Amino acid sequence: MRSVPRAAVSGVSVEGPSSPPSPWLSFPERALTFCLAELRRIRHDRTELYTRAVQPALWLLIFGKTFSHLRSIPTAGLPYLDYLAPGIMAQSALFIAIFYGITIIWERDFGMLTKLLATPTPRSALVTGKAFAAGVRGISQVVIVILLSAILGVTLDYNLLHLLGAVAVILLGSAFFSTLSMAIAGIVLTRERLMGIGQAITMPLFFASNALYPVSLMPRWLQAIGFANPLSYEVDALRGLLLGLPTSLGTDFVALVVAAFAGVTTASLLVGRLAR
Amino acid sequence: MSRPQLRPRAAGSPVPGGVPAVACERLGFSFDSVRAVDRVCFEVQPGEVFGLLGPNGAGKTTTIRILTTLLPPQEGSAHVFGIDVRKHPMAVRAALGYVPQQLSVDAQLSGYENVWLFARLYGIPRRERAARIHDALETVGLADAARRLASTYSGGMVRRLELAQALVNRPRLLVLDEPTIGLDPIARGDVHERILQLVREQTMTVLLTTHYMEEADQLCDRVALMHRGRIRALGSPAELKAALGPGASLEDVFRHHAGHDLEEGGTLREVRTTRRGLGRFG
Numbered sequence: 001m002r003s004v005p006r007a008a009v010s011g012v013s014v015e016g017p018s019s020p021p022s023p024w025l026s027f028p029e030r031a032l033t034f035c036l037a038e039l040r041r042i043r044h045d046r047t048e049l050y051t052r053a054v055q056p057a058l059w060l061l062i063f064g065k066t067f068s069h070l071r072s073i074p075t076a077g078l079p080y081l082d083y084l085a086p087g088i089m090a091q092s093a094l095f096i097a098i099f100y101g102i103t104i105i106w107e108r109d110f111g112m113l114t115k116l117l118a119t120p121t122p123r124s125a126l127v128t129g130k131a132f133a134a135g136v137r138g139i140s141q142v143v144i145v146i147l148l149s150a151i152l153g154v155t156l157d158y159n160l161l162h163l164l165g166a167v168a169v170i171l172l173g174s175a176f177f178s179t180l181s182m183a184i185a186g187i188v189l190t191r192e193r194l195m196g197i198g199q200a201i202t203m204p205l206f207f208a209s210n211a212l213y214p215v216s217l218m219p220r221w222l223q224a225i226g227f228a229n230p231l232s233y234e235v236d237a238l239r240g241l242l243l244g245l246p247t248s249l250g251t252d253f254v255a256l257v258v259a260a261f262a263g264v265t266t267a268s269l270l271v272g273r274l275a276r
Numbered sequence: 277m278s279r280p281q282l283r284p285r286a287a288g289s290p291v292p293g294g295v296p297a298v299a300c301e302r303l304g305f306s307f308d309s310v311r312a313v314d315r316v317c318f319e320v321q322p323g324e325v326f327g328l329l330g331p332n333g334a335g336k337t338t339t340i341r342i343l344t345t346l347l348p349p350q351e352g353s354a355h356v357f358g359i360d361v362r363k364h365p366m367a368v369r370a371a372l373g374y375v376p377q378q379l380s381v382d383a384q385l386s387g388y389e390n391v392w393l394f395a396r397l398y399g400i401p402r403r404e405r406a407a408r409i410h411d412a413l414e415t416v417g418l419a420d421a422a423r424r425l426a427s428t429y430s431g432g433m434v435r436r437l438e439l440a441q442a443l444v445n446r447p448r449l450l451v452l453d454e455p456t457i458g459l460d461p462i463a464r465g466d467v468h469e470r471i472l473q474l475v476r477e478q479t480m481t482v483l484l485t486t487h488y489m490e491e492a493d494q495l496c497d498r499v500a501l502m503h504r505g506r507i508r509a510l511g512s513p514a515e516l517k518a519a520l521g522p523g524a525s526l527e528d529v530f531r532h533h534a535g536h537d538l539e540e541g542g543t544l545r546e547v548r549t550t551r552r553g554l555g556r557f558g
């Protein structure tokens with residue numbers, strides 16, 4: 001923000017709002033606001049936490065248990081259930097993030113979004129805040145899958161540093177998929193269309209990743225998609241952190257940071273359309 | 277409720293050398309084929325309650341959206357306290373408190389948290405925050421209900437909470453889009469009282485829109501009658517009525533200036549956006 005001509009502002013001397021010199025200085029604080037608000041919403045209504053536990057439980061119990069017996073998937077010597085657990089962790093965070101744009105359409109249908117956009121909050125701070133708020137919900141899935149894994153006898157690495165790493169991976173992955181969702185929201189503008197598109201792309205994103213099986217098992221054209229899919233990097237990083245597999249953590253993090261950054265940039269440009 | 281005569285100042289008389297709170301210069305905005313705002317000019321003086329009065333679809337909300345930097349002006353210019361809305365949107369937003377026409381509280385948060393959210397977004401320093409939030413809630417009479425979830429509030433309480441969200445910024449200009457739409461008469465009177473109290477006690481400037489003639493009559497120092505994107509008449513309610521003859525109501529004034537096509541305003545879109553979000557609470 002450039003400075004405003006002094007003479008122009010000093011019209012009437014009211015004890016004006018003691019606003020900071022530049023809204024960009026407080027970018028992180030404003031973005032954090034949306035995450036804190038999300039935590040408070042979760043605290044007020046925990047039902048979603050419980051209902052969100054059902055899907056990963058089914059995937060691990062039914063799909064995981066069944067495929068453990070088939071032993072048809074090369075898992076670097078791990079039991080299939082162990083191999084699957086990080087994939088399901090990423091998948092259930094993906095399901096939350098990919099529909100997160102609905103909250104922004106909801107806020108638009110009421111007047112909340114216009115009110116938020118009329119505060120001195122840069123759009124990118126709003127989008128970044130919402131992106132990580134989706135991650136806050138996604139982290140609940142980390143907890144759920146870890147609990148389920150403990151019950152099912154999956155041996156995950158409970159090293160605190162690795163767990164924090166997993167949280168960071170989920171935050172970044174959720175940031176990408178939720179900004180993708182917000183960008184689509186900015187284009188299609190209605191809840192119904194966003195739901196439709198979300199549903200159409202979720203499963204392809206999931207299957208064209210290494211969540212269930214290594215990318216190397218896929219047909220060649222699908223491998224290309226698998227390599228371009230941020231979900232693959234998310235799962236790869238989680239396997240490295242939680243199972244101690246020899247994965248390329250550095251590449252994974254770089255890919256996720258780049259994806260999240262691109263997502264925030266794109267969604268920031270499109271989200272203003274919702275205020276029209 | 278009669279207009280309280282407690283404010284010792286010349287309503288609407290320009291402060292010599294002062295910068296107007298709002299200045300619109302031949303403002304224009306079109307949505308595809310709809311000319312929503314057409315060459316609109318008006319000024320709001322500091323400390324005044326100024327009303328944009330007109331039927332649904334007149335272009336009031338679009339004008340407000342330009343002034344709150346949500347839409348860029350397509351033609352003409354708009355300044356808030358001398359700051360160009362196009363060039364310095366962040367500075368304009370910092371001076372504003374805005375309550376949109378539609379529901380703007382988060383039902384999943386408590387009253388306190390709803391105001392807290394805006395306190396943070398307006399960049400109020402941490403050490404002042406709690407006191408400012410409390411002040412805002414106190415001003416609208418919601419201090420006792422602050423811990424309850426907003427989803428348990430009545431329609432009037434929601435409107436007051438929305439006001440508190442805007443007030444926490446201690447704005448120099450308060451922008452209220454249809455502040456009493458959908459409220460019952462008692463809640464409406466209550467909102468009127470609070471607006472007048474703010475202007476009296478906190479030297480705030482208020483720009484509001486309404487399609488209720490009595491509301492404009494009771495609340496506003498000056499009104500601009502708006503119809504089909506254009507301002508048809510501008511002045512204090514008393515002046516406007518007097519110009520038409522003895523015993524004229526503001527409604528008569530409106531009919532005089534807008535002609536007889538008053539009723540045809542109101543497409544489904546307008547009905548929907550006007551009513552949207554009202555039935556959700558209480």
Ligand SMILES: Nc1ncnc2c1ncn2[C@@H]1O[C@H](COP(=O)(O)OP(=O)(O)O)[C@@H](O)[C@H]1O
Binds near residue numbers: 276335
């Ligand atoms: N987002 C939009 N897209 C298309 N047309 C719009 C939009 N918003 C408003 N309009 C049209 O612009 C005109 C003015 O609307 P508005 O400013 O909302 O009026 P008011 O607030 O006075 O009821 C109306 O004809 C309305 O249908």
Ligand SMILES: [Mg+2]
Binds near residue numbers: 454
């Ligand atoms: Mg309107």
